[in-house]
Amino acid sequence: xxxxxxxxxxxGQGVLLMGNLLAYAAMEEKKNVTYMPVYGxxxxxxxxxxxVVVSDREIGxxxxxxxxxxxxxxxxxxxxxxxxxxxxxxxxxNSSLVPEKEIRVRGVDCLPVPSRELALEAGNERLANMVxxxxxxxxxxxxxxxxxxxxxxxxxxxxYHSMIPxxxxxxxxxxxxxxxxxx
Amino acid sequence: MARSNTLLVKGxxxxxxxxxxAGCRYYFGYPITPQNDIPEYMSRHxxxxxxxxxxxxxxxxxxxxxxxxxxxxxxAMTSSSSPGISLKQEGISYLCGSQIPGVIVNMSRSGPGxxxxxxxxxxYFQATRGGGHGDYRTIVLAPHSVQECYDLTMRAFDLAxxxxxxxxxxxxxxxxxxxxxxxxxxxxxxxxxxxxxxxxAGGREPRLLKSxxxxxxxxxxxxxxxxxxxxxxxxxxxxxxxxxxxxxLVVVAFxxxxxxxxxxxxxAREQGMAVGLFRPVTLYPFxxxxxxxxxxxxxxxxxxxxxxxxxxxxxxxxxxxxxxDFYGRPPGSIPSPDELYREIRKNYRKRIx
Amino acid sequence: xxxxxxxxxxxxxxxxxxCPGCHHGIIHRLVAECxxxxxLRERTIGVASVGCSVFLYDYFAVDVLEAxxxxxxxxxxxxxxxxxxxxxxxxxGDGDLAAIGTAExxxxxxxxxxxxxxxxxxxxxxxxxxxxxxxxLLGQQTTTTPFGRDESLSGYPIRMxxxxxxxxxxxxxxxxxxxxxxxxxxxxxxxxKAFEAQVxxxxxxxxxxxxxxxxNWKMTPQQATAHVTEVMVPYYPLGVFKEDENPN
Numbered sequence: 001x002x003x004x005x006x007x008x009x010x011x012g013q014g015v016l017l018m019g020n021l022l023a024y025a026a027m028e029e030k031k032n033v034t035y036m037p038v039y040g041x042x043x044x045x046x047x048x049x050x051x052v053v054v055s056d057r058e059i060g061x062x063x064x065x066x067x068x069x070x071x072x073x074x075x076x077x078x079x080x081x082x083x084x085x086x087x088x089x090x091x092x093x094n095s096s097l098v099p100e101k102e103i104r105v106r107g108v109d110c111l112p113v114p115s116r117e118l119a120l121e122a123g124n125e126r127l128a129n130m131v132x133x134x135x136x137x138x139x140x141x142x143x144x145x146x147x148x149x150x151x152x153x154x155x156x157x158x159x160y161h162s163m164i165p166x167x168x169x170x171x172x173x174x175x176x177x178x179x180x181x182x183x
Numbered sequence: 184m185a186r187s188n189t190l191l192v193k194g195x196x197x198x199x200x201x202x203x204x205a206g207c208r209y210y211f212g213y214p215i216t217p218q219n220d221i222p223e224y225m226s227r228h229x230x231x232x233x234x235x236x237x238x239x240x241x242x243x244x245x246x247x248x249x250x251x252x253x254x255x256x257x258x259a260m261t262s263s264s265s266p267g268i269s270l271k272q273e274g275i276s277y278l279c280g281s282q283i284p285g286v287i288v289n290m291s292r293s294g295p296g297x298x299x300x301x302x303x304x305x306x307y308f309q310a311t312r313g314g315g316h317g318d319y320r321t322i323v324l325a326p327h328s329v330q331e332c333y334d335l336t337m338r339a340f341d342l343a344x345x346x347x348x349x350x351x352x353x354x355x356x357x358x359x360x361x362x363x364x365x366x367x368x369x370x371x372x373x374x375x376x377x378x379x380x381x382x383x384a385g386g387r388e389p390r391l392l393k394s395x396x397x398x399x400x401x402x403x404x405x406x407x408x409x410x411x412x413x414x415x416x417x418x419x420x421x422x423x424x425x426x427x428x429x430x431x432l433v434v435v436a437f438x439x440x441x442x443x444x445x446x447x448x449x450x451a452r453e454q455g456m457a458v459g460l461f462r463p464v465t466l467y468p469f470x471x472x473x474x475x476x477x478x479x480x481x482x483x484x485x486x487x488x489x490x491x492x493x494x495x496x497x498x499x500x501x502x503x504x505x506x507x508d509f510y511g512r513p514p515g516s517i518p519s520p521d522e523l524y525r526e527i528r529k530n531y532r533k534r535i536x
Numbered sequence: 537x538x539x540x541x542x543x544x545x546x547x548x549x550x551x552x553x554x555c556p557g558c559h560h561g562i563i564h565r566l567v568a569e570c571x572x573x574x575x576l577r578e579r580t581i582g583v584a585s586v587g588c589s590v591f592l593y594d595y596f597a598v599d600v601l602e603a604x605x606x607x608x609x610x611x612x613x614x615x616x617x618x619x620x621x622x623x624x625x626x627x628x629g630d631g632d633l634a635a636i637g638t639a640e641x642x643x644x645x646x647x648x649x650x651x652x653x654x655x656x657x658x659x660x661x662x663x664x665x666x667x668x669x670x671x672x673l674l675g676q677q678t679t680t681t682p683f684g685r686d687e688s689l690s691g692y693p694i695r696m697x698x699x700x701x702x703x704x705x706x707x708x709x710x711x712x713x714x715x716x717x718x719x720x721x722x723x724x725x726x727x728x729k730a731f732e733a734q735v736x737x738x739x740x741x742x743x744x745x746x747x748x749x750x751x752n753w754k755m756t757p758q759q760a761t762a763h764v765t766e767v768m769v770p771y772y773p774l775g776v777f778k779e780d781e782n783p784n
Contacts, residue, residue, distance in 0.1 A: 020362070023191055027364045035191070035362040060446030062361045065519035154191070209618055235617045239610065240643035247607040247640070251583070251614025254601045259614070277604050381599040381615070383579035383622050391593045393584075393602035 001031070001056045003142040004064045006081050008049035009073025009094070014129035017155065018071070019050035021133060024151035025143040026054040034062035047076060054142050069140055071132055075102060082108075092136055096128065111139060111182055118173040127170035134174025145175050189366055194332040195220035195359040198288055198352065199228070201336030202260050204370045207286070208234030209259035211248035213241055213267060216300045217356040218290035221262040242267040246274030246287070253278070253285045254392050256380030258340050262288035264356075265306055266297065268314075275349055276315030279409070280394025282379070284343035286336065287321075288352045290359040293514030302355040302439060303514040307493035310353045311467040318406060320413045322350045323466040324421075325437040329363035335464070341372035342419060346412055347379070353466060355489070357439040357517060413468075421464035422473060426452060430459030431535045433477065434527060435498050436487040437463050439517075444487060446520035447527055456531050466494070471501040478502035483534045485510065487523060508534070544568035546577045548597045557757020559747035559764075560588055560656065562714045563723075564595055567627065567654055570727050571598065574735055576623040583612045585637075587629035588662040606637025609644035612651045623734060625652040630671040631661045634696050641696075645740050648705035652730050652741040655696060658749040659768065666752030670694045673771055678752070693771060697744040701777035707739030708732075709778040713746040715764040719774065726776065738781065746772055 009015040026033035037050045069090040072078035082105045095112035115128035210225040229236040239245040252259040293303035324335045339350040396402035441462040451458040486495035488511040547568035552561040584592035586605035593600035603611035608626035661667040667680040675684040697711040712723035730741030748760035
């Protein structure tokens with residue numbers, strides 16, 4: 001079993017947390033995992049992306065040029081990482097922020113996710129990142145949704161643990177969206 | 184969590200955790216990217232362990248504070264990144280000359296000058312050739328995973344005490360920022376009797392730690408003694424090999440490049456190429472004799488580095504210059520496994536067929 | 537018979553290497569007497585610097601650590617943090633403390649390190665052969681100011697005691713001289729105060745000593761001592777600049 005993903009967006013969209021949670025979930029399932037953050041030079045408001053590699057064998061490079069999957073939370077991320085996804089790979093795009101006409105990547109399984117709308121349904125539009133993460137996990141099967149939800153405990157600071165149920169229902173929303181065929 | 188004993192931490196944090204577990208109680212440092220997680224972790228957790236974290240006014244002050252604390256027999260550490268490590272060289276030279284142990288972490292970035300914050304292996308010469316003035320060496324350990332960051336830091340303290348010599352941990356920005364599962368383990372090193380430590384001359388003759396030797400012949404003797412010590416360090420040589428048994432081409436790399444190379448090597452092997460990997464874990468002492476023995480049955484070697492060629496010189500000294508090729512690149516971008524695979528394939532076709 | 541004079545226990549029984557008329561020997565003795573007076577010999581760690589006082593360890597019967605040039609205050613910080621109950625002093629010249637080691641001394645003082653600093657100011661680099669120090673007086677000839685120190689080229693002689701007194705972190709700061717018996721007795725008292733600041737865990741103590749360097753000043757011992765009185769003291773006023781019971 002081998003899986004990797006580049007998760008990218010603006011700083012503040014919570015992409016590093018997404019990567020961290022995925023890593024914790026993989027660890028929970030006793031898989032090998034690496035998480036590699038890449039920040040813009042500026043501390044805030046810049047672009048952020050991270051790479052997560054999950055495998056049942058020893059992981060070599062934590063840095064991947066052509067990933068098996070990618071998550072683009074905004075247009076610049078789609079433009080940068082979309083074309084790098086491996087053939088027959090998986091690309092999740094935040095269609096709440098990226099106009100439909102821009103989402104054209106050939107040779108990959110591309111899934112637009114209206115994350116903000118789904119997050120609103122879950123009760124908090126700021127949980128858009130959790131929606132997409134739930135969709136990524138459901139679509140790829142890299143870890144179980146259960147492990148992902150559990151990852152919130154070690155992944156979030158204790159101060160935010162009261163928000164775990166909200167985060168979990170946002171993850172459910174994303175997974176449900178995938179199960180319903182991306183609608 | 185199911186694996187309650189396993190943590191997901193950065194390489195930088197693993198170093199700090201390993202240090203505290205190894206009994207490090209004094210940390211002195213000055214902020215510099217990309218190693219700030221180390222002082223930040225220490226500032227929070229050293230006091231809990233009954234130790235002292237002190238943010239110094241400079242890298243120079245940090246290494247000299249370490250010199251002071253370690254001279255009393257305490258386990259002490261400082262960390263920095265390339266430009267800051269340059270400033271510490273004076274102190275490292277004095278530590279060696281005065282035979283005071285200590286652990287110095289270099290999560291290196293790119294140079295020369297202010298350079299950049301991207302990973303680089305351009306500090307290899309500085310780390311393995313002493314780095315400061317005078318004819319001295321430090322043990323240099325190069326981790327390539329988060330677990331190794333933890334384990335080798337603990338080992339660094341034991342080695343420093345055993346040889347009364349500073350030990351350098353040479354990592355880079357990639358290793359420091361990467362998170363991986365870490366299994367913390369108990370430190371089991373034996374305590375060394377420090378009959379040289381400065382603790383006040385109570386009921387004994389006064390002690391002195393110094394590096395100045397002006398009497399006739401004294402400094403020569405001192406340097407020969409240090410030289411013998413550096414030779415003894417050869418018993419600490421460590422390395423990792425992957426698939427060298429049947430290899431016709433052995434690629435050699437350390438730290439994060441070795442890590443990326445592991446993918447490239449397995450890609451090459453899947454394509455039927457007899458390629459093996461040799462990863463020195465101790466950069467000083469360099470595993471020269473092991474490589475020399477390997478060269479008796481392996482025809483070709485290739486060094487891969489995130490520099491324009493430093494470790495390759497040690498490889499050439501080990502196996503001979505005629506059987507070594509080199510692929511390196513200056514800082515700016517990290518090679519992907521595919522890129523390294525292509526370089527290996529090119530070399531393999533040219534040299535092996 | 538009553539003994540009126542003896543070698544302090546903290547001073548080793550060896551002759552000083554210092555030049556005739558140099559004040560280092562007197563200052564060494566004052567420090568050793570003070571260590572004895574407070575009964576600190578067996579828990580003292582001295583930090584030697586680079587310069588004429590580099591051989592401190594040959595003369596003091598205490599544990600001594602050699603510091604790189606200028607770094608004594610940082611080294612002493614490390615020692616004191618690891619051995620808070622021991623008595624830690626540095627002994628530094630003007631090149632060491634006021635030129636290359638300015639950052640270290642300012643910040644150690646500003647942190648209020650519980651250490652005692654003995655600063656010997658003879659307005660010249662002695663060990664290296666009489667070059668200009670930051671404390672060299674205007675017009676003073678040295679081997680690197682052959683026409684006399686010119687402020688437009690080299691700036692002004694630096695008054696360290698005054699600077700140290702400005703720092704919130706310091707507890708006791710004084711400038712002394714050993715040019716006359718009266719000044720010597722005052723110096724002894726100041727040194728005791730600086731020791732007390734550390735022994736009572738109150739804070740950072742700093743004593744600057746004006747000192748003669750007949751060799752590099754190209755004077756006789758008598759002329760050099762008179763030079764301290766007549767030329768140095770007017771620019772570097774003697775006195776206590778700070779005496780704070782609880783600085784921080």
